[in-house]
Amino acid sequence: MSLTFENIKKTKSNLNYPSQLFINGKYQKSISEKSFENISPIDGSIVNQVFFAEQEDIDLAVSKAKETFNKGYWSNLSPGERKKILLKFAILLERDRLELSLLDTIDMGKTINDTYNADLPTSIDNIEWYAEIIDKLFDDISPSSKEYLGLITKEPIGVVAAIVPWNYPLWMAIWKIAPALITGNSVILKPAEQSPMSAIKIGSLLSEAGVPDGVFSVLPGDGPITGKSLCLHNDIDCVAFTGSGEVGKLVLQYSGQSNMKRVQLECGGKSPNIIFADCDDLDRAAEASAYAIFGNQGEVCSAGSRLIIQKDIEKDFINKVVQLSKKMQPSDPLNPDSFAGAIVNTEQLEKIHKYVNIGKKEGADIEVGGNITMKETGGCYFEPTIFKNVKNNMKIAQEEIFGPVLTTLAFSNFEEAVSIANDSEYGLAAGVWTNDINKAIRASREIRAGTVYINNYEEGVDSTIPLGGYKQSGIGRDNGSQALENYLQVKSTWIKIT
Ligand code: NAD
Secondary structure: OOOOHHHHHHHHHOOOOOOOEEEOOEEEOOOOOOEEEEEOOOOOOEEEEEEOOOHHHHHHHHHHHHHHHHHOOOOOOOHHHHHHHHHHHHHHHHHOHHHHHHHHHHHHOOOHHHHHHHHHHHHHHHHHHHHHHHHHOOOEEOOOOOOEEEEEEEEEOOEEEEEOOOOOHHHHHHHHHHHHHHOOOEEEEEOOOOOOHHHHHHHHHHHHHOOOOOOEEEOOOOHHHHHHHHHHOOOOOEEEEEOOHHHHHHHHHHHHHOOOOEEEEEOOOOOEEEEOOOOOOHHHHHHHHHHHHHHHHHOOOOOOOEEEEEHHHHHHHHHHHHHHHOOOOEOOOOOOOOOEOOOOOHHHHHHHHHHHHHHHHHOOEEEEOOOEEOHHHOOOEEOOEEEEOOOOOOHHHHOOOOOOEEEEEEEOOHHHHHHHHHOOOEEOEEEEEOOOHHHHHHHHHHOOOOEEEEOOOOOOOOOOOOEOOEEOOEEOOEOOHHHHHHHEEEEEEEEEOO
C-alpha cells in the first residue's frame, strides 16, 4: 500500500486504539482496572485510557512466562520451527503496516512518513534477519584432551523483560524482542507510557503467527511502578533496557537488589560529528549533519548533536546547515510530506526549551530557531535550533537534550577535534568527514564510541551491524549476531570418554 492522504484517512477512520494488557495470549484489563490517559502530542487530544500493569499483573505475566519456558512450548522448539513463526510475524507486520505506523505517529508525534517508510520496514527487516540467522548457527566442541569431549552450547536465558523508550516505539521494541524470542526465551514487553499502542497491538500478531500463549506479554504502565517491579522481580532472568542513562543506572541497582539478573543497556548519547576542512563534499556533509540532529525531531539516541567544525570552514558550514534547517521545520505529522513532527509530550517540550535558555545564559549564541512553535494546534512542536560559539564544557554540549537543538564547536587540528569528541560521559556514536583515509581511520580508532560513521551519518540502519555504547551509553549491543549473546547462556558439558 502506498502512503497517500486517502489511505491514511481511510485507515485512521477505522483505527482501533489498543489499551489492554496482553497476558497468556489474551487481552485483559489490569486486575485493579487502573488506567492512564494516553495523550497525542499532535494536538494534545486524549486518544484513549490505557490499562496500567501493577504488581499482581506482573506476577501473573511472569508466572505464565516462566511456566511456558520451563515446559518448553517455545524454548524447546527447534530454531527452524521458531524461524517459521517469526517469519510469519514479519508478514503480519507488513499486512498491518499502515495501522501500526499510525499508532506510533499518533502516540509520539513523529511523522507518518518516518513510521511507515523507516520504522516499519526496518522492524520487519530486523525480524526477518534474526529468523533467518538462527538455524545457521552452530555450537562448539572444545579442543580438550582426548579423555574428554567438551561441548560448549548456548541456551536461552529464561524470562526476558524488554523495557523500551518512546522515540521509535515499535522499532526499539523489535530490536529486543526479535533476538530474545528467536533464541527461545519468554518475553515481557514494557512500552514507554508515552507510546504504548503499537506494542500492545503486536501481542495479538505474535499469537496469530503461532507464538504459544504465555511466551509473550505486554505490560503497559509507567517506569517507577511497572518498570521497577519488573526489574526487581526474582523470576525475571534478564532486563533488556533502552532509555536514559539515569534509569539505566537504576536498572543495574535493581538487579543487584534482587536476583542479579543480567542487564543489557542502550542509553543516551551526545554524539560528536567532526567536519574536517578537507572533506570533498561539504554540501553532502551539511545535509547529513542537519538530518543527524533534526531528523525524528532530534529525539534520537545517536543524534549528531555536537557538530565539531574545522575553524577555516566554520562560518560557511554553519551557514549551510542553517539554510537546510529552514526546510526541516515541523508540520502536521499525519501529512505524508512532512519532514518533522511533534515532540513527544509537553514535559519533553519544556525540557528542550529549558536547555535553550540555559545555552543562552551560558553565553552561546542562537544562530537560528530557539522557540516553541505551532501552538495553535494544541500540540508540542519546537523549531530546529542551532547554537554557535559553544564551549564543550557548557551544559548544552555535555547533556543530552533529546530535541532539535544543535551545538556547534570549532577546532584547529586533528588532536583537538578528537579531544573534544572524547570529552563526554557518553560514547554512543560519532561522525567523521574527511577526504584523507589515514585521518579517517585514526579518528575511528581514537574516538571512544560504539559506532563511527565515516563520510556519512546514520544514512542507513542495518540489522547486521551492532549498535551500542562505550562509557555511559550502555552495556551490550542491539542488532547483529552480537545481540543474540544478550539472551543466551553458555553451557559447558564435560563428557568423560572411557
Ligand atoms: P526513560 O529512561 O525515561 O524511559 C525508558 C523506559 O524505562 C520507559 O519504558 C520507562 O517507563 C522506563 N522506566 C522509567 N523509569 C524506570 C524505572 N525506575 N525502572 C524501570 N523502568 C523505568 O527514557 P525515554 O525518555 O523513554 O527515552 C529517551 C532516552 O532513551 C534517551 O536518553 C535516549 O538516548 C535513549 N535511547 C537510547 C537508544 C540506544 O539505542 N542507545 C535508543 C533509543 C533511545
